[in-house]
Amino acid sequence: MEDQAETIVKQAVKAGAQDAVAEVVVDRSYQIRFAQNAPVIVNEWRRTVGSVFLVRNRRVVTGDITDFDKVPQILANLMKAAKASPENPDYRGIAEGPFQYRRATVDRKIVALGDGSDHVEAAVNGVPHAALPQLLERGLRGG
Secondary structure, three states, rough: HHHHHHHHHHHHHHHOOOOEEEEEEEEEEEEEEEEEOEEEEEEEEEEEEEEEEEEEOOOEEEEEOOOHHHHHHHHOOOHHHHHOOOOOOOOOOOOOOOOOOOOOOOOHHHOOOOHHHHHHHHHHHOOOHHHHHHHHHHHHHOO
């Protein structure tokens, strides 16, 4: 994803931005629907979204990118929006680098779960019905 963000910044500068920052995030989501204490539907989806911050002559605009095939058109539209926007007298530029950031660590146990439905089913089936009121009461009290 870093490559996509870097590409977006390079294309933004080529389109006329004097400053540009981009971030690309991949979000994986899971949904499990239960009926009668059994999982009946498991959905998984993945969404990639880019955010871009552009400046042209102290005119600041931001936007999101969900279709990466349309990055040049989106950047062109943002540049048009920047030209039509008023100058931001408080804008002082982007901090100079180079910067070094630690890579975010990933919990490999979570990644290895796959769809996770077997763990949810085990959790649902593993709690005796007689114990549920006590668990709920403890949960509501926070202890």
